[in-house]
Amino acid sequence: MTGEPQAFVDRLGAYDATARAAALTYLETASSPYLTDPARDYLDRGGKGLRPALCLATCEAFGGREQDALPSAAAIELLHTAFLVHDDVEDDSELRRGRPTLHRTVGRGLAVNAGDGLAVVALGALRDNDRRLGRRLAERVWAEFDFMARQTVEGQARELGWQRDVVLDLTPDDYLELVMQKTCWYTTILPLRVGALIGARGPVDTERLTRLGFTMGAAFQIRDDVLNLTGSPDVYGKESLGDLREGKRTLVVIHLLAAAGPADRRVVTRYLGMPQAERTDEATAEVLALMHRYGSIAFADHFGRGITGSAAEAFAEAFGEVPDSPARRFVEQMIGYMVDRDR
Numbered sequence: 001m002t003g004e005p006q007a008f009v010d011r012l013g014a015y016d017a018t019a020r021a022a023a024l025t026y027l028e029t030a031s032s033p034y035l036t037d038p039a040r041d042y043l044d045r046g047g048k049g050l051r052p053a054l055c056l057a058t059c060e061a062f063g064g065r066e067q068d069a070l071p072s073a074a075a076i077e078l079l080h081t082a083f084l085v086h087d088d089v090e091d092d093s094e095l096r097r098g099r100p101t102l103h104r105t106v107g108r109g110l111a112v113n114a115g116d117g118l119a120v121v122a123l124g125a126l127r128d129n130d131r132r133l134g135r136r137l138a139e140r141v142w143a144e145f146d147f148m149a150r151q152t153v154e155g156q157a158r159e160l161g162w163q164r165d166v167v168l169d170l171t172p173d174d175y176l177e178l179v180m181q182k183t184c185w186y187t188t189i190l191p192l193r194v195g196a197l198i199g200a201r202g203p204v205d206t207e208r209l210t211r212l213g214f215t216m217g218a219a220f221q222i223r224d225d226v227l228n229l230t231g232s233p234d235v236y237g238k239e240s241l242g243d244l245r246e247g248k249r250t251l252v253v254i255h256l257l258a259a260a261g262p263a264d265r266r267v268v269t270r271y272l273g274m275p276q277a278e279r280t281d282e283a284t285a286e287v288l289a290l291m292h293r294y295g296s297i298a299f300a301d302h303f304g305r306g307i308t309g310s311a312a313e314a315f316a317e318a319f320g321e322v323p324d325s326p327a328r329r330f331v332e333q334m335i336g337y338m339v340d341r342d343r
Contacts, residue, residue: 004337004340008333008337012053012330015053016046016047016048016052018056018066019052019053019070019073020049020052020077022077022125023074023077023078023081024040024043026074026078026121026124026125027043027078027121029121029124030117030121035113035117037106038102039081039117039121041102041105042081042084042085042096043077045097045098045099048343050187050220050334050337051077051080051186051187051188051191052073052074052076052077052191053073053334054188054191054192054195054331054334055069055072055073055076056195057195057327057330057334058191058192058194058195058196058209058327058331059195059196059198060327061195061199061319061325061327062198062204063199063200063201064198064199064201068198068199069194069199071128071132072125072126072141072195072198073191074125075122075123075125075126075145076186076194078119078121078122078125079119079145079149079186080187082115082116082118082122083156085103085111085112085115086112088101088103089108090160091242091246092246092276093239093242094239095242096238098233102114126142129141133198137197141194144194144197148185148189148190149186151180152185152186154181155179155183155185156182158178158181158182159248159249163246163247163248163249166272166273170249170254170257171254172254174249175249175250176218178249179218179222180214180218182221183220183221184214184216184218185213185217187213187221188212188214188217188220189209189210190213191213192209192210192213192331193210196209208318211314212311212314212315212318215308215310215311216311219304219308219311219338220338222304222307222339223301223304223338225250225252226300226304227343229243229252229291231342231343232342241284241288244284244287245276245279245284246276247271247279251299251303252297252299253268253272255294255295255299256287256290256291257269259295260290264294267286271283271287304338304339308336311335315332315335
Protein backbone atom coordinates (compact mmCIF):
# COMPACT_ATOMS: atom_id res chain seq x y z
CA MET A 1 0.00 0.00 0.00
CA THR A 2 1.26 3.47 -0.82
CA GLY A 3 0.39 6.97 0.21
CA GLU A 4 -1.93 6.29 3.16
CA PRO A 5 -1.52 8.29 6.37
CA GLN A 6 0.17 6.39 9.17
CA ALA A 7 -2.92 6.84 11.34
CA PHE A 8 -4.94 4.88 8.78
CA VAL A 9 -2.34 2.11 8.57
CA ASP A 10 -2.16 1.83 12.35
CA ARG A 11 -5.93 1.76 12.74
CA LEU A 12 -6.32 -0.89 10.03
CA GLY A 13 -3.72 -3.00 11.79
CA ALA A 14 -5.46 -2.59 15.14
CA TYR A 15 -8.87 -3.56 13.77
CA ASP A 16 -7.34 -6.53 11.97
CA ALA A 17 -5.56 -7.76 15.10
CA THR A 18 -8.71 -7.44 17.20
CA ALA A 19 -10.93 -9.32 14.75
CA ARG A 20 -8.31 -11.97 13.99
CA ALA A 21 -7.78 -12.70 17.69
CA ALA A 22 -11.54 -13.06 18.17
CA ALA A 23 -11.79 -15.38 15.15
CA LEU A 24 -9.02 -17.59 16.51
CA THR A 25 -10.78 -17.72 19.89
CA TYR A 26 -13.91 -19.09 18.22
CA LEU A 27 -11.80 -21.73 16.47
CA GLU A 28 -10.62 -23.00 19.85
CA THR A 29 -14.04 -24.62 20.32
CA ALA A 30 -12.94 -27.36 17.89
CA SER A 31 -10.83 -30.16 19.38
CA SER A 32 -9.22 -32.15 16.55
CA PRO A 33 -5.87 -30.83 15.30
CA TYR A 34 -6.78 -32.23 11.88
CA LEU A 35 -9.39 -29.47 11.78
CA THR A 36 -7.96 -26.68 13.95
CA ASP A 37 -4.45 -26.66 12.50
CA PRO A 38 -5.50 -26.31 8.83
CA ALA A 39 -8.39 -23.98 9.73
CA ARG A 40 -6.18 -21.50 11.52
CA ASP A 41 -3.36 -21.63 8.94
CA TYR A 42 -4.49 -18.67 6.79
CA LEU A 43 -5.53 -16.67 9.87
CA ASP A 44 -2.05 -17.11 11.32
CA ARG A 45 -0.51 -15.79 8.10
CA GLY A 46 -2.11 -12.39 8.59
CA GLY A 47 -3.86 -10.38 5.91
CA LYS A 48 -5.29 -6.98 5.09
CA GLY A 49 -8.22 -7.30 7.48
CA LEU A 50 -10.23 -4.70 5.61
CA ARG A 51 -13.56 -6.54 5.89
CA PRO A 52 -13.75 -6.77 9.69
CA ALA A 53 -12.14 -3.34 9.89
CA LEU A 54 -14.97 -1.83 7.85
CA CYS A 55 -17.52 -3.50 10.11
CA LEU A 56 -15.91 -2.33 13.35
CA ALA A 57 -15.20 1.21 12.11
CA THR A 58 -18.69 1.68 10.69
CA CYS A 59 -20.18 0.51 13.98
CA GLU A 60 -18.11 3.08 15.87
CA ALA A 61 -18.87 5.83 13.36
CA PHE A 62 -22.60 5.23 13.78
CA GLY A 63 -22.31 5.56 17.55
CA GLY A 64 -21.70 1.98 18.68
CA ARG A 65 -18.95 0.25 20.61
CA GLU A 66 -16.32 -1.88 18.94
CA GLN A 67 -17.03 -4.87 21.18
CA ASP A 68 -20.70 -4.90 20.14
CA ALA A 69 -19.69 -5.61 16.54
CA LEU A 70 -16.83 -7.98 17.38
CA PRO A 71 -18.71 -11.30 16.94
CA SER A 72 -19.95 -10.11 13.55
CA ALA A 73 -16.47 -8.91 12.54
CA ALA A 74 -15.00 -12.26 13.62
CA ALA A 75 -17.68 -14.08 11.61
CA ILE A 76 -16.82 -11.98 8.56
CA GLU A 77 -13.14 -12.89 8.89
CA LEU A 78 -13.93 -16.58 9.42
CA LEU A 79 -16.24 -16.71 6.39
CA HIS A 80 -13.72 -14.78 4.30
CA THR A 81 -11.05 -17.33 5.22
CA ALA A 82 -13.41 -20.20 4.39
CA PHE A 83 -14.06 -18.66 0.96
CA LEU A 84 -10.30 -18.29 0.38
CA VAL A 85 -9.61 -21.93 1.21
CA HIS A 86 -12.35 -23.17 -1.11
CA ASP A 87 -11.48 -20.66 -3.84
CA ASP A 88 -7.86 -21.83 -3.83
CA VAL A 89 -9.00 -25.44 -4.25
CA GLU A 90 -11.42 -24.53 -7.06
CA ASP A 91 -8.74 -22.55 -8.89
CA ASP A 92 -5.87 -24.90 -7.92
CA SER A 93 -3.94 -21.79 -6.87
CA GLU A 94 -0.32 -22.06 -5.81
CA LEU A 95 0.21 -19.21 -3.35
CA ARG A 96 -1.81 -17.46 -0.67
CA ARG A 97 -0.27 -14.65 1.37
CA GLY A 98 3.19 -15.50 0.11
CA ARG A 99 3.13 -19.21 1.03
CA PRO A 100 1.81 -22.41 -0.60
CA THR A 101 -1.96 -22.72 -0.56
CA LEU A 102 -3.55 -24.95 2.05
CA HIS A 103 -4.55 -27.79 -0.27
CA ARG A 104 -0.96 -28.02 -1.47
CA THR A 105 0.35 -28.43 2.08
CA VAL A 106 -2.28 -30.64 3.76
CA GLY A 107 -4.13 -32.13 0.77
CA ARG A 108 -7.46 -31.31 -0.83
CA GLY A 109 -9.58 -33.33 1.58
CA LEU A 110 -8.33 -31.68 4.77
CA ALA A 111 -8.32 -28.27 3.10
CA VAL A 112 -11.94 -28.52 1.95
CA ASN A 113 -12.96 -29.76 5.39
CA ALA A 114 -11.09 -26.86 7.01
CA GLY A 115 -13.03 -24.44 4.81
CA ASP A 116 -16.27 -26.10 5.88
CA GLY A 117 -15.18 -25.88 9.51
CA LEU A 118 -14.39 -22.18 9.25
CA ALA A 119 -17.88 -21.52 7.88
CA VAL A 120 -19.49 -23.53 10.67
CA VAL A 121 -17.49 -21.71 13.34
CA ALA A 122 -18.54 -18.39 11.80
CA LEU A 123 -22.17 -19.34 12.37
CA GLY A 124 -21.33 -20.03 16.00
CA ALA A 125 -19.78 -16.58 16.35
CA LEU A 126 -23.02 -15.01 15.16
CA ARG A 127 -24.89 -16.73 18.00
CA ASP A 128 -23.11 -14.38 20.41
CA ASN A 129 -25.12 -11.54 18.90
CA ASP A 130 -28.25 -12.74 20.73
CA ARG A 131 -26.63 -11.90 24.04
CA ARG A 132 -24.88 -8.70 22.95
CA LEU A 133 -27.46 -7.15 20.68
CA GLY A 134 -30.79 -8.66 21.66
CA ARG A 135 -32.81 -11.13 19.64
CA ARG A 136 -34.40 -8.65 17.22
CA LEU A 137 -31.19 -6.96 16.07
CA ALA A 138 -29.31 -10.26 16.09
CA GLU A 139 -31.88 -11.72 13.71
CA ARG A 140 -31.48 -8.70 11.42
CA VAL A 141 -27.71 -9.23 11.36
CA TRP A 142 -28.26 -12.94 10.66
CA ALA A 143 -30.48 -12.06 7.70
CA GLU A 144 -27.71 -9.82 6.33
CA PHE A 145 -25.20 -12.68 6.53
CA ASP A 146 -27.65 -15.12 4.96
CA PHE A 147 -28.30 -12.88 1.96
CA MET A 148 -24.60 -12.12 1.54
CA ALA A 149 -23.64 -15.81 1.54
CA ARG A 150 -26.21 -16.62 -1.14
CA GLN A 151 -24.97 -13.79 -3.35
CA THR A 152 -21.34 -14.80 -2.93
CA VAL A 153 -21.74 -18.46 -3.86
CA GLU A 154 -23.95 -17.53 -6.84
CA GLY A 155 -21.30 -15.10 -8.05
CA GLN A 156 -18.58 -17.70 -7.67
CA ALA A 157 -20.69 -20.19 -9.60
CA ARG A 158 -21.18 -17.66 -12.40
CA GLU A 159 -17.46 -17.03 -12.70
CA LEU A 160 -16.62 -20.73 -12.74
CA GLY A 161 -19.39 -21.33 -15.28
CA TRP A 162 -18.02 -18.64 -17.60
CA GLN A 163 -14.64 -20.37 -17.50
CA ARG A 164 -16.04 -23.88 -18.05
CA ASP A 165 -18.31 -22.84 -20.92
CA VAL A 166 -15.68 -20.55 -22.51
CA VAL A 167 -18.04 -17.56 -22.43
CA LEU A 168 -16.48 -14.71 -24.42
CA ASP A 169 -19.25 -12.27 -25.32
CA LEU A 170 -19.07 -10.20 -22.14
CA THR A 171 -19.18 -6.48 -21.40
CA PRO A 172 -17.97 -4.32 -18.49
CA ASP A 173 -21.56 -4.35 -17.22
CA ASP A 174 -21.46 -8.17 -17.09
CA TYR A 175 -18.23 -7.92 -15.13
CA LEU A 176 -19.70 -5.43 -12.66
CA GLU A 177 -22.73 -7.65 -12.11
CA LEU A 178 -20.39 -10.54 -11.35
CA VAL A 179 -18.29 -8.43 -8.99
CA MET A 180 -21.37 -7.20 -7.17
CA GLN A 181 -22.20 -10.79 -6.25
CA LYS A 182 -18.79 -12.41 -5.96
CA THR A 183 -16.85 -9.64 -4.23
CA CYS A 184 -18.84 -6.64 -3.08
CA TRP A 185 -21.43 -8.31 -0.87
CA TYR A 186 -18.98 -9.95 1.48
CA THR A 187 -16.04 -7.55 1.11
CA THR A 188 -17.70 -4.19 1.60
CA ILE A 189 -21.51 -4.16 1.52
CA LEU A 190 -22.08 -6.60 4.39
CA PRO A 191 -19.44 -5.03 6.69
CA LEU A 192 -20.87 -1.55 6.08
CA ARG A 193 -24.50 -2.56 6.55
CA VAL A 194 -23.93 -4.75 9.60
CA GLY A 195 -21.64 -2.21 11.24
CA ALA A 196 -24.18 0.58 10.76
CA LEU A 197 -27.10 -1.53 12.00
CA ILE A 198 -25.24 -2.45 15.18
CA GLY A 199 -23.84 1.03 15.77
CA ALA A 200 -27.09 2.92 15.22
CA ARG A 201 -29.35 0.45 17.08
CA GLY A 202 -32.13 1.96 15.03
CA PRO A 203 -33.24 2.86 11.48
CA VAL A 204 -30.43 3.01 8.93
CA ASP A 205 -30.60 3.73 5.19
CA THR A 206 -28.96 0.47 4.15
CA GLU A 207 -29.50 1.18 0.45
CA ARG A 208 -27.08 4.09 0.63
CA LEU A 209 -24.57 1.78 2.27
CA THR A 210 -25.13 -0.75 -0.49
CA ARG A 211 -24.27 1.86 -3.12
CA LEU A 212 -21.14 2.80 -1.22
CA GLY A 213 -20.18 -0.84 -0.78
CA PHE A 214 -20.66 -1.60 -4.46
CA THR A 215 -18.37 1.19 -5.62
CA MET A 216 -15.73 0.41 -2.99
CA GLY A 217 -15.87 -3.31 -3.68
CA ALA A 218 -15.69 -2.90 -7.44
CA ALA A 219 -12.63 -0.66 -7.08
CA PHE A 220 -11.08 -3.28 -4.80
CA GLN A 221 -11.66 -6.14 -7.25
CA ILE A 222 -10.40 -4.23 -10.27
CA ARG A 223 -7.24 -3.33 -8.36
CA ASP A 224 -6.86 -7.01 -7.45
CA ASP A 225 -7.18 -7.95 -11.13
CA VAL A 226 -4.48 -5.45 -12.09
CA LEU A 227 -2.13 -6.49 -9.28
CA ASN A 228 -2.39 -10.11 -10.38
CA LEU A 229 -0.91 -9.04 -13.72
CA THR A 230 1.56 -6.40 -12.57
CA GLY A 231 2.24 -6.84 -8.85
CA SER A 232 5.32 -8.32 -7.24
CA PRO A 233 4.56 -11.81 -5.84
CA ASP A 234 6.69 -11.00 -2.78
CA VAL A 235 4.38 -8.09 -1.94
CA TYR A 236 1.10 -9.20 -3.54
CA GLY A 237 1.27 -12.62 -1.88
CA LYS A 238 -0.27 -14.65 -4.72
CA GLU A 239 1.25 -16.10 -7.87
CA SER A 240 1.63 -13.62 -10.71
CA LEU A 241 -0.69 -14.16 -13.68
CA GLY A 242 -2.73 -16.71 -11.73
CA ASP A 243 -6.03 -15.20 -12.83
CA LEU A 244 -4.95 -15.23 -16.45
CA ARG A 245 -3.80 -18.86 -16.33
CA GLU A 246 -7.13 -19.81 -14.72
CA GLY A 247 -9.02 -18.06 -17.52
CA LYS A 248 -10.90 -15.63 -15.30
CA ARG A 249 -13.01 -13.06 -17.13
CA THR A 250 -11.49 -9.98 -15.56
CA LEU A 251 -12.17 -6.48 -16.82
CA VAL A 252 -8.73 -6.61 -18.46
CA VAL A 253 -9.65 -9.75 -20.43
CA ILE A 254 -13.06 -8.38 -21.40
CA HIS A 255 -11.45 -5.18 -22.71
CA LEU A 256 -8.83 -7.13 -24.66
CA LEU A 257 -11.45 -9.31 -26.35
CA ALA A 258 -13.31 -6.19 -27.46
CA ALA A 259 -10.27 -4.16 -28.51
CA ALA A 260 -8.05 -6.74 -30.22
CA GLY A 261 -7.89 -7.12 -33.97
CA PRO A 262 -9.24 -10.34 -35.52
CA ALA A 263 -5.95 -12.23 -35.50
CA ASP A 264 -5.06 -11.23 -31.96
CA ARG A 265 -8.58 -11.96 -30.76
CA ARG A 266 -8.22 -15.48 -32.13
CA VAL A 267 -5.04 -15.87 -30.05
CA VAL A 268 -6.89 -14.84 -26.90
CA THR A 269 -9.93 -16.96 -27.74
CA ARG A 270 -7.78 -20.01 -28.36
CA TYR A 271 -5.95 -19.44 -25.07
CA LEU A 272 -9.18 -19.15 -23.07
CA GLY A 273 -10.53 -22.29 -24.72
CA MET A 274 -7.55 -24.41 -23.66
CA PRO A 275 -7.66 -26.63 -20.58
CA GLN A 276 -5.80 -24.82 -17.83
CA ALA A 277 -3.01 -27.40 -17.81
CA GLU A 278 -2.22 -26.57 -21.45
CA ARG A 279 -1.79 -22.82 -20.88
CA THR A 280 1.99 -22.69 -21.09
CA ASP A 281 4.20 -19.87 -19.84
CA GLU A 282 4.84 -18.87 -23.45
CA ALA A 283 1.14 -18.72 -24.31
CA THR A 284 0.41 -16.75 -21.15
CA ALA A 285 3.19 -14.29 -21.91
CA GLU A 286 1.79 -13.78 -25.41
CA VAL A 287 -1.65 -12.85 -24.05
CA LEU A 288 -0.09 -10.59 -21.41
CA ALA A 289 1.83 -8.77 -24.15
CA LEU A 290 -1.44 -8.22 -26.01
CA MET A 291 -2.96 -6.76 -22.84
CA HIS A 292 -0.19 -4.21 -22.74
CA ARG A 293 -0.32 -3.55 -26.49
CA TYR A 294 -4.05 -2.81 -26.50
CA GLY A 295 -3.97 -0.82 -23.26
CA SER A 296 -6.25 -3.25 -21.46
CA ILE A 297 -4.41 -3.09 -18.13
CA ALA A 298 -4.30 0.70 -18.26
CA PHE A 299 -8.02 0.73 -19.11
CA ALA A 300 -8.89 -1.36 -16.07
CA ASP A 301 -6.72 0.74 -13.77
CA HIS A 302 -8.33 3.93 -15.05
CA PHE A 303 -11.79 2.40 -14.74
CA GLY A 304 -11.15 1.40 -11.13
CA ARG A 305 -9.86 4.83 -10.20
CA GLY A 306 -12.88 6.40 -11.82
CA ILE A 307 -15.16 4.29 -9.65
CA THR A 308 -13.58 5.78 -6.53
CA GLY A 309 -15.09 9.12 -7.56
CA SER A 310 -18.51 7.51 -7.40
CA ALA A 311 -17.53 5.94 -4.06
CA ALA A 312 -16.68 9.37 -2.66
CA GLU A 313 -20.12 10.64 -3.65
CA ALA A 314 -21.78 7.55 -2.17
CA PHE A 315 -19.84 8.05 1.06
CA ALA A 316 -21.10 11.62 1.33
CA GLU A 317 -24.67 10.33 1.04
CA ALA A 318 -24.30 7.35 3.38
CA PHE A 319 -22.28 9.14 6.07
CA GLY A 320 -23.55 12.68 5.51
CA GLU A 321 -25.32 12.86 8.87
CA VAL A 322 -22.68 10.90 10.78
CA PRO A 323 -20.56 13.13 13.07
CA ASP A 324 -16.85 13.46 12.39
CA SER A 325 -14.73 10.91 14.23
CA PRO A 326 -11.56 8.87 13.68
CA ALA A 327 -13.75 5.90 12.69
CA ARG A 328 -15.68 7.94 10.12
CA ARG A 329 -12.45 9.27 8.64
CA PHE A 330 -11.06 5.73 8.52
CA VAL A 331 -13.97 4.51 6.39
CA GLU A 332 -13.56 7.47 4.04
CA GLN A 333 -9.82 6.83 3.69
CA MET A 334 -10.57 3.21 2.85
CA ILE A 335 -11.86 4.40 -0.54
CA GLY A 336 -8.39 5.52 -1.63
CA TYR A 337 -6.84 2.39 -0.16
CA MET A 338 -8.90 0.24 -2.52
CA VAL A 339 -7.05 1.49 -5.62
CA ASP A 340 -3.66 2.46 -4.20
CA ARG A 341 -2.80 -0.72 -2.29
CA ASP A 342 0.00 -2.95 -3.56
CA ARG A 343 -1.22 -6.19 -1.96
